Structures are given as structure tokens and as C-alpha cells.
Amino acid sequence: MTFLFYxxxxxxxxxxxxxxxxxxPINSVIFLIICFLSIAGHYILLNAQFLAVVHIIVYTGAIMxxxxxxxxxxxxxxxxEPHKSQLTRITAVITGGLLLLVLIxxxxxxxxxxxxxxxxxxxxxxxxIGQTLFKQFLLPFEISSVLFISAMVGAVMLGKKDxxxx
Amino acid sequence: MRLEDFLLMRHELLLTLIAIIILIAEIFTDDxxxxxxxxxxxxxxxxxxxxxxxxxxxxxxxGGMYQATDMRLMMKNIxxxxxxxxxxxxxxxxxxxxxxxxxxxFFLLLISTLIGMNFMISSGDFLMFYxxxxxxxxxxxxxxAYDRYSNKSSEAGIKLILISALSSGxxxxxxxxxxxxxxxxxxxxxxxxxxxxxLQIMSFIFFFTGMAFKISIVPFxxxxxxxxxxxxxxxxxxxxxxxxxxxxxxxSIMLVTVFQNIAAMxxxxxxxxxxxxxxxxxxxxxxxxxxxxxxxxxxxxQAGFIMLGIxxxxxxxxxxxxxxxxxxxxxxxxxxxxxxxxxNASGGKENMSDYDGLYKTNPALSxxxxxxxxxxxxxxxxxxFFGKFFLFTAVAEKGYWWLLTIAVLNTIISLxxxxxxxxxxxxxxxxxxxxxxxxxxxTKVGLIICVAGMVIVGFASVIFEYIRTLSFGL
Numbered sequence: 048m049t050f051l052f053y054x055x056x057x058x059x060x061x062x063x064x065x066x067x068x069x070x071x072p073i074n075s076v077i078f079l080i081i082c083f084l085s086i087a088g089h090y091i092l093l094n095a096q097f098l099a100v101v102h103i104i105v106y107t108g109a110i111m112x113x114x115x116x117x118x119x120x121x122x123x124x125x126x127x128e129p130h131k132s133q134l135t136r137i138t139a140v141i142t143g144g145l146l147l148l149v150l151i152x153x154x155x156x157x158x159x160x161x162x163x164x165x166x167x168x169x170x171x172x173x174x175x176i177g178q179t180l181f182k183q184f185l186l187p188f189e190i191s192s193v194l195f196i197s198a199m200v201g202a203v204m205l206g207k208k209d210x211x212x213x
Numbered sequence: 214m215r216l217e218d219f220l221l222m223r224h225e226l227l228l229t230l231i232a233i234i235i236l237i238a239e240i241f242t243d244d245x246x247x248x249x250x251x252x253x254x255x256x257x258x259x260x261x262x263x264x265x266x267x268x269x270x271x272x273x274x275x276g277g278m279y280q281a282t283d284m285r286l287m288m289k290n291i292x293x294x295x296x297x298x299x300x301x302x303x304x305x306x307x308x309x310x311x312x313x314x315x316x317x318x319f320f321l322l323l324i325s326t327l328i329g330m331n332f333m334i335s336s337g338d339f340l341m342f343y344x345x346x347x348x349x350x351x352x353x354x355x356x357x358a359y360d361r362y363s364n365k366s367s368e369a370g371i372k373l374i375l376i377s378a379l380s381s382g383x384x385x386x387x388x389x390x391x392x393x394x395x396x397x398x399x400x401x402x403x404x405x406x407x408x409x410x411x412l413q414i415m416s417f418i419f420f421f422t423g424m425a426f427k428i429s430i431v432p433f434x435x436x437x438x439x440x441x442x443x444x445x446x447x448x449x450x451x452x453x454x455x456x457x458x459x460x461x462x463x464x465s466i467m468l469v470t471v472f473q474n475i476a477a478m479x480x481x482x483x484x485x486x487x488x489x490x491x492x493x494x495x496x497x498x499x500x501x502x503x504x505x506x507x508x509x510x511x512x513x514x515q516a517g518f519i520m521l522g523i524x525x526x527x528x529x530x531x532x533x534x535x536x537x538x539x540x541x542x543x544x545x546x547x548x549x550x551x552x553x554x555x556x557n558a559s560g561g562k563e564n565m566s567d568y569d570g571l572y573k574t575n576p577a578l579s580x581x582x583x584x585x586x587x588x589x590x591x592x593x594x595x596x597x598f599f600g601k602f603f604l605f606t607a608v609a610e611k612g613y614w615w616l617l618t619i620a621v622l623n624t625i626i627s628l629x630x631x632x633x634x635x636x637x638x639x640x641x642x643x644x645x646x647x648x649x650x651x652x653x654x655x656t657k658v659g660l661i662i663c664v665a666g667m668v669i670v671g672f673a674s675v676i677f678e679y680i681r682t683l684s685f686g687l
Binding site: 149150153154155156183184185186187190191193194196197198200201202203204205207 | 229232274275276278279314315318321322325326328329332340341344345347348351352354355356358359361370410411412414415418
């Protein structure tokens with residue numbers, strides 16, 4: 048178990064770094080998929096099967112394919128990648144570094160918290176999630192359906208053909 | 214769950230019902246009959262607004278996930294009024310050729326954001342709060358891009374969706390840390406267990422930043438002017454009044470309940486951001502020529518003033534915040550209503566210089582805009598004065614004298630720029646000012662409601678006293 052965890056963690060971190068450092072956007076997306084897969088592996092280690100499956104289907108499957116499509120349609124490659132000026136880079140490094148500093152300063156005094164239910168391994172199973180979703184969290188579940196309807200209506204509105212201006 | 218329990222959720226259920234009715238009406242009408250959707254939506258919304266005011270039980274549902282108290286119901290009613298006025302003001306704009314084929318979408322999206330806001334205000338845990346917030350912002354982004362063929366409108370839509378995604382991400386990060394340290398997402402449990410450990414302070418900073426984006430408090434305000442300028446006027450007015458009002462309501466509720474243990478800390482944060490927000494909002498507003506940008510920066514500085522009441526934190530402070538939002542709805546929608554009417558009649562004239570000599574040609578509209586601007590500035594006979602007065606009292610009561618001084622100085626600065634459009638309309642001479650036009654019935658009704666609101670809410674002290682009896686404090 049521990050060995051698997053370290054292996055997956057190493058793969059996740061390395062592929063995440065490669066997402067940032069690889070030159071071609073296609074390679075970035077492929078590495079992102081590897082990163083997501085290894086995170087899904089972590090979920091399985093935690094016995095959260097449902098989360099792992101959803102993670103693979105939604106992120107690795109749907110969203111990443113969408114990414115690839117967009118990149119192919121836009122025809123992005125290294126040659127037409129916009130070049131940032133030196134000033135922008137320095138500003139980005141300084142602001143990012145400041146945020147990192149704040150995060151480290153805030154967490155360096157933090158204490159580890161004990162897990163609430165360390166013995167409950169069944170919490171991530173599909174059955175448990177279904178029970179929670181339809182009992183305790185019924186209302187948020189229903190509201191999210193309103194959210195989806197409104198998102199669909201918005202998308203249809205933006206894509207609707209005008210009757211006069213074609 | 215008993216049947217009577219549904220009465221507690223009547224705002225949300227009724228709004229969902231009218232959303233479904235509009236959806237069905239859209240499906241089963243042909244192009245000719247679609248014109249009927251405008252009056253139908255407005256009438257349904259008016260009914261919901263009135264029904265909201267009827268006395269009804271209060272209580273909690275779903276194990277504390279949904280809370281209906283008198284104060285929260287009052288907040289929902291205020292938002293309903295704002296939405297109703299926006300509906301009425303949009304009626305004539307929706308009649309134009311470009312918008313005819315997407316009328317029902319406009320109403321549907323606005324209603325779904327309103328459902329989200331109502332759930333957000335009634336939320337008793339972070340999950341409901343977050344879902345409500347998303348439901349309240351995502352459809353608005355589609356509406357900001359309503360005018361699809363205009364580049365500025367599309368730009369506004371993209372900017373709004375990106376900024377709301379970014380701020381939601383930051384907010385969620387904070388919420389996940391709160392959940393991690395406390396072990397619960399319910400407000401009542403979090404408020405007890407919340408301390409000032411480093412991780413919890415950090416989670417509060419993320420939470421505050423996320424909300425600051427939504428209310429457009431100064432270091433996080435940069436999206437406001439572009440989005441307000443690009444979006445259609447009626448969407449801008451909704452965004453600046455109803456959306457902002459809802460976010461302020463839930464933010465003030467959460468600060469005084471969930472984060473009560475670290476009140477001393479968030480008051481310091483709010484003190485500084487309120488002072489910067491008021492000052493910078495005012496300074497930028499002075500330089501604007503486009504009236505929508507002008508009102509965008511004015512709304513930023515108004516957010517700074519509203520924060521005064523939250524900093525006061527007392528029962529009076531909370532009542533002042535709610536009362537001020539009520540006044541702000543009437544005043545800002547009055548101003549936006551006039552701008553929308555003129556923009557529609559003159560083919561998109563929105564600059565201050567276009568308003569030169571408007572009083573000669575359109576006296577009624579000029580007087581309405583003047584009254585609305587006076588109310589925003591806080592000049593005595595109109596309601597804005599009382600709103601600002603109560604906010605200042607709330608801060609003075611707690612002894613924040615420096616903040617009060619900054620606020621009063623900012624009120625004086627704001628007087629200058631609020632009077633600029635008034636000067637343009639009444640004093641400046643123009644060779645070709647906007648010609649006289651007759652606004653249609655809906656526009657008139659909308660503006661009359663705004664003017665009546667500005668006058669009545671100011672003079673009828675019962676309203677403030679009533680809000681105060683519902684109020685809560687630290």
C-alpha cells in the first residue's frame with residue numbers, strides 16, 4: 048500500500064511538472080491525463096471507488112477530449128505560442144512566490160488533525176454515496192438540476208440562430 | 214417531511230414554478246404568440262413578489278441545511294422587488310427586432326439566478342451556499358453575452374464567466390479548508406468550532422477573497438467596469454443591484470454567524486478594504502465618461518459604504534445594511550432605467566456628453582435621473598440620505614471614528630461626480646441634444662415604481678423600524 052502510494056504520488060507530481068514544462072500543448076494534455084489517472088489511483092487507495100470512476104470518466108474522458116479537440120481546432124503549436132515579455136514573467140514569479148510564502152507561513156504552525164472516523168472504510172462506496180446523496184443532501188442534489196437546466200438554456204440562447212440575420 | 218414544510222420554501226418553489234411555466238410557454242407558442250411571454254413573465258413575477266410578503270411560518274428544513282427566518286425572508290422579498298423592476302424595465306428593450314427570438318430565455322435565466330440567490334440566502338451549510346452562489350452567477354454570464362453580435366457584450370460574458378470561475382475556485386479552496394479543520398459544513402457547527410488556528414485563518418482569507426470578487430471590493434474589482442460596460446443595460450442593472458445585494462446579504466449573515474469567533478480579525482480586514490473601496494471607487498468614477506462605467510465605479514464605492522454596516526456588526530448595523538440595499542435597489546434601478554430608456558431610443562447613446570441639454574427635450578426622464586443620482590449620493594429629501602445616515606450611525610456607535618471620517622469625506626467626493634450628469638442635463642448647452650421621445654408604458658411603470666420607492670422608503674420610518682425588529686447582530 049505504502050509503496051503504491053509513493054509510486055502514484057511520484058507519477059502525479061512528475062506528470063504535473065511535465066504539463067507545465069512541455070513545449071507542445073498536446074504533450075501537456077497527455078501528461079495532464081496521466082496526472083489525473085494517478086490521482087484516480089489515489090482515490091482507489093482511499094477506498095473511494097465512486098470518486099475514482101467519476102474522476103476518470105469526467106476529467107480524463109470528457110474534459111480532456113474536449114481539450115484535445117480545442118487544441119487541434121485552434122492549431123496551437125510552439126511556433127505561434129505568444130511570447131510573454133520579461134516584465135510579465137518577473138511579475139508572475141514575484142506574485143506567485145508571494146502567495147507561496149503566505150501559504151507556507153500560514154501552514155508552518157498548523158497541527159495535524161486527527162481523522163474523524165478512521166475506521167469507516169465504506170464511506171466512499173457507491174452505495175454509501177447514493178444513500179447520502181438522496182437522503183442527507185437531497186436538496187443540493189435537486190438544486191443542481193436547476194443549475195444544469197439554466198446552463199443549457201444559456202448555451203442554447205448563445206447558439207440560437209437568428210431568424211433574420213443569418 | 215410534511216406538506217406544510219413546503220410553505221417555508223415558498224419563494225424558491227414559486228420561482229421554480231414560474232420558470233417551468235415560462236419554459237412550457239416557450240415550447241408551445243409559435244413566433245407570433247411569443248410576444249405574450251413578456252407580460253406573462255412580468256405578471257407571474259409580480260404575483261410571486263406579492264405572495265412573498267404574506268406572513269408565513271419560519272423554521273429549518275433538511276437538518277439545518279435550509280433556514281427560513283423572518284430576516285432572510287425579508288431579504289428575499291427585497292431581491293424579488295429588484296428583479297421585478299428589472300423585468301418591467303426590460304420589457305420594451307426585449308421588443309426590439311434583435312431580441313425578439315430570445316425573450317423567454319432572458320426571463321428564464323434571470324429567474325434561475327434568483328432561485329440561486331434565494332437558496333444562497335437561506336443556506337445553513339456551505340454546500341447549499343456554494344450551489345446557490347453558482348446558480349446565481351453562471352446564468353448571468355450567458356445574459357451578459359446576450360447581445361451576441363456585439364464584441365463588447367461577448368467580451369463581458371467571457372470575462373464574467375472566467376472571473377466567477379476563478380473566484381468560485383478560491384472560495385471553494387477556503388471552504389474545503391474550513392471543512393478540513395472543523396469536520397462539518399453546517400454553519401452552526403462551524404461557528405462553534407471555528408478558532409484562529411493558522412489553517413483556519415488562511416481558509417478565511419480564501420473565503421473573503423472569493424466573496425470580495427463577487428461583491429467587487431477594491432483589490433478584486435477590476436472586472437466590474439468592463440463587464441458592466443459590455444453587458445446590455447438591463448443585465449448590468451440586474452448585476453449591479455440584485456446580484457450584488459444577494460452576495461452582500463449572505464456575506465453579512467455569514468460574517469456575523471459563522472465567523473463570529475474571529476470577528477476582531479475580519480473587522481480589521483474589512484476596515485482597510487472598506488476604506489480603499491470607497492476611495493478608489495470614487496476616484497475612478499470621477500474620470501468616467503460612459504455612464505455605465507460611471508455607475509460601475511459608483512457601485513464599487515457603494516459596496517464600500519455597505520461594508521460600514523457590516524463592520525458595525527450590531528443589530529443596528531445589520532438593519533442598516535438591509536435597508537440600504539433596499540434603497541440602493543430603487544435608486545440604482547432608477548438611474549439604470551433612465552439610461553436604458555435613452556440608450557434604446559437613441560440607438561445606444563450612453564456617454565455623459567450625449568446627455569447635454571437633455572432637460573430641454575426630455576424633462577421627466579431628466580428629473581428621474583436627477584432624483585436617482587441624489588439618492589445615490591445621499592442628499593436629504595430622498596431615501597439614500599437615510600440609508601447612509603443609518604450606516605454611519607452603526608459605525609459611529611462602535612467608535613470607528615477614522616473610518617467614519619473617511620466615509621464622510623468620500624460622500625463629499627461622490628457628490629461632485631454624481632452631480633456631473635445633472636450638470637450635463639440641466640446646464641450644459643448642446644446643439645444637437647437627444648430628441649424628445651415617448652417611452653412606452655412598461656418603462657414608465659418601472660420608473661414610477663423606482664421614484665415612489667425612493668421617496669416612500671425614505672419617509673416611511675415604519676420600514677426601517679420593521680427591518681430592525683427582524684435584525685440580528687454579533
